[in-house]
Amino acid sequence: MATLKDIAKKAGVSTSTVSRVLNYDPTLSVGEETKKRIFEAAEALEYRSHKKVMTRKKGTIAIVNWVSESEELNDLYYMSIRISAEKKAQELGYDFIRLYDQDELIDHDNLAGILAIGKYSQHQVKQFRDKELPLCFVDFKPQADVDCVLVNFKDAIKGNIEYLIKQGHKRIGFIGGEESFSDGTGNWIDPREKTMKEYLKRKRLYSSDYFQVGEFRVEDGRKNMLKILDQLDKNERPTAFVAANDAIAIGCLKALYEKNIKVPEDMSLIGFNDISTAKYITPSLTTVKVYTEEMGSSGIQLLHERIQDGRDVTKTVITSTKLIVREST
Structure with missing residues (x-):
């Protein structure tokens, strides 16, 4: 480490x-x-040593991020995917350009392929496809016949709930996030929130009072945790929370500290993504490890198959997750 x-x-x-x-x-x-x-x-x-970089260049891949550079600092999940994609592109002998605005693709010709990281509206997906280049989406499955790399969110959330139940928790809350497509045409629905509600209802443990949703940021995690703590009496509060990402979880920890609630003695907390900061905060964060290195690398590998091998069959890669238990549970 x-x-x-x-x-x-x-x-x-x-x-x-x-x-x-x-x-x-x-x-x-x-x-x-x-x-x-x-x-x-x-x-x-955090990443393993990569193979020797190929010296003969095979073309240039555009790595397009749906978040801005400043937003990327608020949620290291996308930064981690991007860095791994850039490393894999270099390893396979590609140059790459890093874009934070899809419209910037207009300024670049003779691209070998496009890796789109994040969530995109139907209109934005069409704009990508209109380039008629090998294309792969990471962390998003559009309503189109196109390669993509996804995370098994459902099994991860179910695993979190089962783990907390085994720890003796019956009042389990969720602090989630919502995101809008960058062109302002709508919102992306987080499968983690949907799965949390459905699975807790199946276990007869669901309460709408235990759920809050904001943005995927530290400050929103703090505000939404404080909101739940202020609205519920001590004996009615959840004894454990799942946060939709680690940034939200870090904000939750700050709120619990402000309220003199001890973690994990009084409240357990699970984050999501296992970003590099999760192990350094106090207390260190129990979180779901999402293999972002594999996500970015797999996206480039799928593009490579299209570019070099001419593969026509569409592929979807689904990466697994793992619960990393640390001090917050």
């Missing part, structure tokens, strides 16, 4: 700065570029 010292050395900052950034310390005043270096260093150090 990479240490704070390792990250600090790679990012060119002090270990104390790394610690405060990874803990989302709101009192720390550093620029977004410094934060970006630290988060990218932490993510990069």
Whole structure:
């Protein structure tokens, strides 16, 4: 495991700065570029050593992110997928361009393929397909015949609930997130929230009072946890929560600290994604490991098959997850 010292050395900052950034310390005043270096260093150090990079170039792949650079810092999930995709592209002998706006594709000709990371509206999917290039979506399955890489969210959420029930919890809450397509045409429905409701209802443990949804950010996690804590008496509150991602979970930890609620003695908490910061916060976060390295790598591999082998059959890769138990449960 990479240490704070390792990250600090790679990012060119002090270990104390790394610690405060990874803990989302709101009192720390550093620029977004410094934060970006630290988060990218932490993510990069998580990955295994890759094979030797091919020297003969095979073309250029556009790696398109549905979030902006600043939004990427709020949810390292997408940064992690992007970094792994870039590494795999280099390993296979491709150049790549990094885009944070789909419209920027207009300025680039002679591309070998497109990797689209994130959620896109039907109109945006059509724009990608109109380029008539090998195309793969990561973390999203459009209503179209196209390659994609997905996560088995349903089994992960069910596993979380079963784990908490075995720990003796009967009042289980959920702090979720919602996201809008970047063209403003609608919202993406998170399967984690849907599965949480359905499975808790099946277990006769569901309560709408235990659910809150905001954005996938630390501050939203904090606000929504405080909202539930303030609305319910101590004896009516959930004794455990599942958060839709680690950023939300970190915000929940901050709210619980503010309310002098001990974790995990008084409240257990499970995050989602296992971003590089999850192990460094206090208490370290129990979370669902999503294999973002495999997601980005698989997306590039699917493109490679289209570009080099001329594969015509559409493929969907579904990656598994694993519950990583740490100090918050």
